[in-house]
Amino acid sequence: MDHVIIGAGPAGVVAAETLRKLDKSAGITLIGDEPEPPYSRMALPYYLVQQIPEEGTYLRKTRDYFGHRKINLVQDRVTSVLPDEHTLRLDSGETMRYDKLLIATGSRPVSPPIPGIEQEGIHTCWTLDDGRAIAASTGPGAKIVLMGAGFIGCIILEALAKSGADLIVVEMEDRMVPRMMNATAGNMIKQWCIGKGVHVLTSTRVMAIEPGDGHRFKVILDQGVPLDADLIVSATGVRSNIGFLEGSGIQTETGVLIDRNMRTSAVDVYAAGDVAEGIDFSTGDYSVQAIQPTATEHGLLAAKNMAGLDARHKGSINMNVLDTLGLISSSFGLWMGTDKGDSAEQVNPARYQYLNLQFEEDVLVGATTLGLTLHVGVLRGLIQTRVRLGKWKERLKADPSRIMEAYLACTQPVSINTGLF
Amino acid sequence: MLKALQIEPAKCTGCLQCELACSWENEQVFNPSKSRIKVFTFHDEGRFVPYTCTQCTEAWCMQTCPVDAIVINETTGAKEVIEEVCVGCKVCTIACPFGTINYNSSSGKVIKCDLCGGEPECAKACPTDAITYVDADHTGLARMRAHAAGGD
Numbered sequence: 001m002d003h004v005i006i007g008a009g010p011a012g013v014v015a016a017e018t019l020r021k022l023d024k025s026a027g028i029t030l031i032g033d034e035p036e037p038p039y040s041r042m043a044l045p046y047y048l049v050q051q052i053p054e055e056g057t058y059l060r061k062t063r064d065y066f067g068h069r070k071i072n073l074v075q076d077r078v079t080s081v082l083p084d085e086h087t088l089r090l091d092s093g094e095t096m097r098y099d100k101l102l103i104a105t106g107s108r109p110v111s112p113p114i115p116g117i118e119q120e121g122i123h124t125c126w127t128l129d130d131g132r133a134i135a136a137s138t139g140p141g142a143k144i145v146l147m148g149a150g151f152i153g154c155i156i157l158e159a160l161a162k163s164g165a166d167l168i169v170v171e172m173e174d175r176m177v178p179r180m181m182n183a184t185a186g187n188m189i190k191q192w193c194i195g196k197g198v199h200v201l202t203s204t205r206v207m208a209i210e211p212g213d214g215h216r217f218k219v220i221l222d223q224g225v226p227l228d229a230d231l232i233v234s235a236t237g238v239r240s241n242i243g244f245l246e247g248s249g250i251q252t253e254t255g256v257l258i259d260r261n262m263r264t265s266a267v268d269v270y271a272a273g274d275v276a277e278g279i280d281f282s283t284g285d286y287s288v289q290a291i292q293p294t295a296t297e298h299g300l301l302a303a304k305n306m307a308g309l310d311a312r313h314k315g316s317i318n319m320n321v322l323d324t325l326g327l328i329s330s331s332f333g334l335w336m337g338t339d340k341g342d343s344a345e346q347v348n349p350a351r352y353q354y355l356n357l358q359f360e361e362d363v364l365v366g367a368t369t370l371g372l373t374l375h376v377g378v379l380r381g382l383i384q385t386r387v388r389l390g391k392w393k394e395r396l397k398a399d400p401s402r403i404m405e406a407y408l409a410c411t412q413p414v415s416i417n418t419g420l421f
Numbered sequence: 422m423l424k425a426l427q428i429e430p431a432k433c434t435g436c437l438q439c440e441l442a443c444s445w446e447n448e449q450v451f452n453p454s455k456s457r458i459k460v461f462t463f464h465d466e467g468r469f470v471p472y473t474c475t476q477c478t479e480a481w482c483m484q485t486c487p488v489d490a491i492v493i494n495e496t497t498g499a500k501e502v503i504e505e506v507c508v509g510c511k512v513c514t515i516a517c518p519f520g521t522i523n524y525n526s527s528s529g530k531v532i533k534c535d536l537c538g539g540e541p542e543c544a545k546a547c548p549t550d551a552i553t554y555v556d557a558d559h560t561g562l563a564r565m566r567a568h569a570a571g572g573d
Contacts, residue, residue: 010487040487046508061489061506293485293516300484321511328524330515373514373524375459381518404520408461408470 001026003306004088004096006078007104007241008032010040010292011273013059014299015102015306020069022307028070029096033077036128038066042292044131048138048159057128078105081248083266100268100306103256104299105241107274107290112147112236116209121216122232125156137231140164145219145229147206149176153235154189154324160233161198161325168199168227170206170219180320180331184347185354185370192327192352240275240288253277255288260312262302270306272298281315281384282333282365289318317383321376327352330376333383334358334366341365344397355400362393378407387411423498425557426534426541428471432551435460435469442546446537455525457534458543458552471552473543474521474534476500482513482522482533498557499536507531 003019005012008030016030032038036054043057060066066073077091081101088096109124111117123134134156138144142165146153149171161167171178175186176193190200205222212218215228240255250264251257256271258264258278264271272278273295277286294316304311321330337343341360348354351371358366363386367379382389382403389396392406440456448455458473476499483491483500490506491513493499502522507530513522514531522533534541536554544554 014484042487042510042512043508046510052508056488056506056508059487059489292487292512293481296485319515321515323509323511326526328511332515373511373526375520375523376514377517377522378520380515381520384518405461405463407520408472409463 002029002097002099003027003102004029004031004098004100005102005104006031006088007102007106007273007275008034008038008073009104009106009273009295010059011106011295011299011302012102012104013038014296015104015272015303016066016071017060017069018300018303019307020071022303022309026307027072029072029074029098030066031074031076031078031090031096033075033091034127034129035075038073039128041126044125044128045155045159047128047131048125048135048156049162050135054128078244081245081250081266081269083248083250083269086268098268101270102302102306103245103250103264103269103271103275104273104295104302105244105275106295107238107240107288109152109234110237110239112206112234114206114208116217117234119209119217122209122234124234125152126238134160134231134233138163138165141166143215143228143230144168144233145170145206145217145227145231146233146235148235148237149173149190149200149202150235150237151177151180151320151322152238154322156233156235157193157198158323158325161196165231168201168229169193170204170221170227171200171202172205174203176200176202176324177322177329180322180335181329181370182336182356182368184345185329185331185356185368188349188352188354188370189324189327189329191349193325196325198325238274238290240290242275257286261305261310262298262313263305270302272302279313279315281317284315289316291318291320293317293319317380319380327371328373329370330368330372330379332367332379333364335368336366338365342397344400346400355403357396357400357403359389359393362389363387364389375404378404382407382410385411423557424536424539424554425476425498426473426536426544427553427555428473429551429553430468430470432549433460433469433471434549434551435462436548438546438548439471439543439552442542443534446542447532455532457521457523457532471543472521474500475519476534476536477519481516481518482531485512485516487512494535494538497536497539499538500533501535502531502533504528504530 038059039057080089176189208220217229219227255277274290319332344357354370356368364382440453443456509529
């Protein structure tokens with residue numbers, strides 16, 4: 001049995017090592033197109049601020065981790081998939097046969113349609129190589145414009161601000177992290193950043209990037225004076241890497257369409273991670289989540305199914321955690337609420353603390369936190385177990401901060417132990 | 422035979438000796454906020470519930486860690502954070518459905534129970550045997566873990 005995995009990110013690596021655990025003798029090939037050992041994009045911001053060396057970003061740390069497990073690492077790029085022939089074509093001109101194939105090609109940053117965006121000196125922050133380029137051009141006094149204050153923008157923001165640069169963030173929505181935080185939380189993060197000396201322009205669009213005088217670039221906005229910049233970092237969203245599947249017959253929409261067993265429309269071809277439209281636990285719909293926990297869940301499940309098990313996906317919970325210059329925020333599931341649900345909210349703007357819980361009947365379906373770090377994982381626990389909160393729902397509506405008590409009281413074995421019911 | 426922490430909340434008096442012992446052992450301070458075991462108080466019922474990592478089989482924290490900073494101690498079965506490798510991204514803190522791996526802002530890393538390498542100080546410090554370190558089969562943890570893994 002020859003398993004081939006395209007993509008050496010978290011989904012691909014977890015799949016490869018899981019396959020090896022399940023099948024000692026199968027051939028396992030992991031194809032990555034970057035000239036580095038498999039590494040984590042999640043760790044790049046920490047590399048940017050020189051908290052860790054390049055090796056600190058590697059997904060697996062022990063020496064010869066892949067060789068030791070007889071996982072064959074190949075540096076190449078897959079140019080097309082021929083499912084009928086169980087064959088791949090590679091950029092090097094080679095072809096490769098597979099018995100089972102996993103598509104785990106991840107996603108890539110989108111380039112917004114702005115005149116001048118293609119110039120040199122305008123970076124995305126996605127690969128280790130991007131990180132090296134940004135690290136070389138930032139530093140105290142550098143004028144940086146960061147386009148986009150989404151999740152990735154905010155993660156880079158921290159690294160750029162720490163370098164001592166003069167940083168301006170431009171976001172077209174009305175708040176920061178609009179796809180992860182509601183208006184209250186998103187604007188609290190904005191106020192926090194402003195308090196830390198970062199200029200934040202929300203509801204503002206970049207219209208064009210022109211050569212500057214005195215500085216490398218002049219950034220033209222839809223309002224106000226143009227911004228000077230020595231470096232521009234673009235973080236305006238990502239999109240699944242599915243281009244190479246054109247003509248393969250494998251069905252795609254935003255990402256590769258898969259079923260609960262991670263199978264694509266082609267026989268013996270599976271997909272996982274940022275490239276796949278997997279099932280969302282909260283909505284039951286298939287969508288691209290593009291987050292680390294989902295990528296590893298997908299990788300694990302895909303490998304089990306490739307090894308012949310029947311491992312069905314129950315759905316991944318969409319969730320994120322973000323540290324914006326020391327203000328920690330997280331959101332889970334249906335944090336934006338639902339039509340038939342109700343909610344509880346606690347706001348303390350002076351202390352930058354916020355907690356929002358979303359219910360359907362007496363079940364927690366979503367949550368948002370700001371300025372809280374202890375035990376936030378139970379929010380996932382409560383959403384994932386769909387535990388009925390009973391009388392604890394009213395208690396949480398009166399005081400959302402009692403979430404941990406509610407969890408303990410409603411988690412069956414503990415409450416039997418304690419006699420709380 | 423692997424051992425595990427057995428927690429019997431009915432025996433807990435809320436004295437917080439476990440939290441002090443934990444923070445002293447791991448952080449060299451007597452500060453309950455740095456403890457990896459927490460005692461939750463139910464004022465209405467007058468009860469106390471000590472709570473920490475169950476070293477679950479799924480190891481959600483370990484599975485999701487992007488930099489391989491969480492490993493299994495083969496002797497104790499504990500999932501341990503390698504502090505030098507942890508970058509502080511906090512993904513594990515939202516992935517753990519028990520809420521038992523937490524961010525420590527003073528170190529910029531995450532912390533969780535590591536069973537003190539096989540001699541848990543919380544169990545030693547507990548004056549009422551509400552926390553004991555016993556053969557894993559006896560703790561009834563399997564059901565608790567299965568419940569939290571949940572889903573439909």
